[in-house]
Amino acid sequence: MKTASNESGLSPIWNWKITALSFALLFFVGILAVSFGPVSLDFLKIIKTLFGLPGGLNGQERTLLIDLRLPRALLAALVGAALATSGAVYQTVFRNPLADPYLLGAAAGAGLGATIAITSAGADLYSLLPIFSFFGAILAVLTSFFISGKFFAEPNSLLLSGIAVGSFATAVQTYLQQRNSSSLRPVYSWILGELTVANWQVVAWSSIYIFIALTILITVSKQLDGLMLTDEEAYSLGINPNKLRVIAVVAATLATATAVSASGLIGFVGIVVPHLVRGITHRVTNRGLLTIALVGASFLVLADLGARTLLSPAELPIGVITAFVGAPFFLVVLRKKRLVSQ
Amino acid sequence: MIKVEDLTVRLGTKSVLSDISVEIESGKWTCLVGPNGAGKTTFLKALLGSQPYSGSITDGGLEVFKNHDRNVAFVPQHPQIPIGMSVSEYVMLGRSKRDGWGNESSASRKLVAEILKLTGLFGMQGQYVSQLSGGEMQRALIARALVQEPTLILLDEPTSALDLHHQIAVLNNIELLKDRGVTIISTMHDITLAAMYAEKIIVMQEGRVLLSGSSDSVIHSPELKSAFENRINVYTLESGRPVIVAKKER
Numbered sequence: 001m002k003t004a005s006n007e008s009g010l011s012p013i014w015n016w017k018i019t020a021l022s023f024a025l026l027f028f029v030g031i032l033a034v035s036f037g038p039v040s041l042d043f044l045k046i047i048k049t050l051f052g053l054p055g056g057l058n059g060q061e062r063t064l065l066i067d068l069r070l071p072r073a074l075l076a077a078l079v080g081a082a083l084a085t086s087g088a089v090y091q092t093v094f095r096n097p098l099a100d101p102y103l104l105g106a107a108a109g110a111g112l113g114a115t116i117a118i119t120s121a122g123a124d125l126y127s128l129l130p131i132f133s134f135f136g137a138i139l140a141v142l143t144s145f146f147i148s149g150k151f152f153a154e155p156n157s158l159l160l161s162g163i164a165v166g167s168f169a170t171a172v173q174t175y176l177q178q179r180n181s182s183s184l185r186p187v188y189s190w191i192l193g194e195l196t197v198a199n200w201q202v203v204a205w206s207s208i209y210i211f212i213a214l215t216i217l218i219t220v221s222k223q224l225d226g227l228m229l230t231d232e233e234a235y236s237l238g239i240n241p242n243k244l245r246v247i248a249v250v251a252a253t254l255a256t257a258t259a260v261s262a263s264g265l266i267g268f269v270g271i272v273v274p275h276l277v278r279g280i281t282h283r284v285t286n287r288g289l290l291t292i293a294l295v296g297a298s299f300l301v302l303a304d305l306g307a308r309t310l311l312s313p314a315e316l317p318i319g320v321i322t323a324f325v326g327a328p329f330f331l332v333v334l335r336k337k338r339l340v341s342q
Numbered sequence: 343m344i345k346v347e348d349l350t351v352r353l354g355t356k357s358v359l360s361d362i363s364v365e366i367e368s369g370k371w372t373c374l375v376g377p378n379g380a381g382k383t384t385f386l387k388a389l390l391g392s393q394p395y396s397g398s399i400t401d402g403g404l405e406v407f408k409n410h411d412r413n414v415a416f417v418p419q420h421p422q423i424p425i426g427m428s429v430s431e432y433v434m435l436g437r438s439k440r441d442g443w444g445n446e447s448s449a450s451r452k453l454v455a456e457i458l459k460l461t462g463l464f465g466m467q468g469q470y471v472s473q474l475s476g477g478e479m480q481r482a483l484i485a486r487a488l489v490q491e492p493t494l495i496l497l498d499e500p501t502s503a504l505d506l507h508h509q510i511a512v513l514n515n516i517e518l519l520k521d522r523g524v525t526i527i528s529t530m531h532d533i534t535l536a537a538m539y540a541e542k543i544i545v546m547q548e549g550r551v552l553l554s555g556s557s558d559s560v561i562h563s564p565e566l567k568s569a570f571e572n573r574i575n576v577y578t579l580e581s582g583r584p585v586i587v588a589k590k591e592r
Binding site: 008011012013095097221222223225226228229230231232233235236237239278282283284286287337 | 386387390391392407415416418421422425427428430431435436438439443444451469473490496515
């Protein structure tokens with residue numbers, strides 16, 4: 001078949017088959033993740049149960065799938081998609097390949113919020129931890145915005161004030177922990193990232209925010225390519241770069257704050273996944289944002305499977321897995337594909 | 343005809359452009375010349391709408407930058423070069439406004455291929471823009487502007503990074519636009535080149551228009567020398583072509 005790309009000799013900017021493939025990957029990885037564990041579940045029965053077909057799982061196995069493994073896999077997917085997408089968006093907005101979702105103070109703000117929740121009321125308030133960390137993250141990023149002031153003229157000033165706000169929040173957090181040493185362990189384990197708290201309630205509220213944020217980001221994703229150029233070039237291509245930057249940063253921050261409050265700090269996903277997708281596809285265009293979200297989801301679902309099963313019955317912090325597996329894999333791609341070109 | 347009336351741009355307390363009123367003919371090449379800091383680039387940014395201003399820049403009664411049907415291409419002096427983006431992706435960005443962001447018509451792809459051939463970049467479409475030489479990058483910028491099918495093109499020092507051979511090649515590419523009825527406004531340091539290509543020259547100094555008119559009249563005007571504080575000489579070659587050179591100072 002003769003296609004338009006053959007006629008012109010140019011390949012298309014984005015091949016949507018890649019997106020379809022990453023959908024399939026996520027589905028496969030998802031089934032894999034809910035199937036493995038101390039008790040293995042049958043693939044076919046899982047699919048039948050999920051689609052409400054006869055011949056699905058019953059009794060304890062059904063409970064295990066519906067109440068434990070499924071919400072956990074879904075939360076991993078949501079968090080992975082949120083972190084990978086916001087990472088990619090921050091990298092474009094700040095024209096910095098090393099920008100990650102936690103850069104604007106979201107991580108430190110969330111950490112401080114969580115510490116306050118744990119130290120001020122101990123176990124009683126543990127259920128409020130996500131709310132505290134969510135507002136901690138939002139507040140920290142808003143403060144960075146407010147302090148930098150010059151975001152429009154110089155996007156990097158926001159990065160700098162994010163670093164300052166982050167350091168301040170970390171300092172307060174450390175002080176609180178010193179005053180209340182019993183909080184050290186729960187705060188530390190939360191910081192390493194955990195999906196053990198996953199239940200349908202957490203999945204429900206986090207999916208709302210992440211869905212809204214990702215819908216916004218994927219809607220504007222095509223225009224985001226214009227932010228890789230100077231503002232004048234963006235204007236001439238019919239984009240208002242200032243407006244677009246604000247929309248992108250606000251939505252990416254909403255996604256990050258939600259992810260961080262649902263699961264703690266899971267590092268590396270926001271940097272590795274975007275570069276991985278861009279490196280393998282040889283495409284930096286933000287048209288690949290949906291694919292980045294899907295691969296981010298798959299990556300974290302797999303990492304969580306590893307966290308649950310590698311040292312079973314003990315559980316590893318998921319952040320350890322993402323970095324332990326992600327870093328070497330990333331380095332291989334980095335060397336092979338020369339992502340950072342001169 | 344683009345009518346510029348009382349165009350003023352202030353940055354803080356400083357006036358970068360003061361009360362500029364000129365007319366720019368459609369379908370012609372107008373060149374802005376003048377020493378560094380004269381406000382040439384700011385003038386271009388105002389035309390583009392990225393620089394807020396007072397006064398008006400209208401065409402047929404409509405403010406140029408608010409007229410979204412109008413396609414204004416911009417070739418910057420210092421482009422932001424996206425890491426990891428291929429030449430064809432980069433040039434294809436020029437089609438975004440016409441196709442709608444994210445859509446990529448096969449007609450666009452055909453046009454991009456055609457323009458890549460015209461600018462001598464075909465065969466390099468898979469290369470990263472970050473790996474292009476100065477001259478190739480400049481041609482990629484021009485190619486992107488060409489595929490925009492603009493009605494107005496603004497070029498900020500399109501030849502400053504190029505050697506002599508490439509300067510002429512790039513300027514010839516720009517001249518092609520004139521045949522398509524595109525209005526061209528450029529800034530240029532090299533007044534000799536400006537006189538060779540542009541029909542009209544506007545001489546600027548400290549945010550004001552010192553003189554404007556046909557290239558020939560401007561070049562031979564005594565005021566041109568005063569704009570450059572008498573640091574230039576104008577010679578005429580046997581062919582009648584003017585050459586402007588800086589005076590050697592000790």
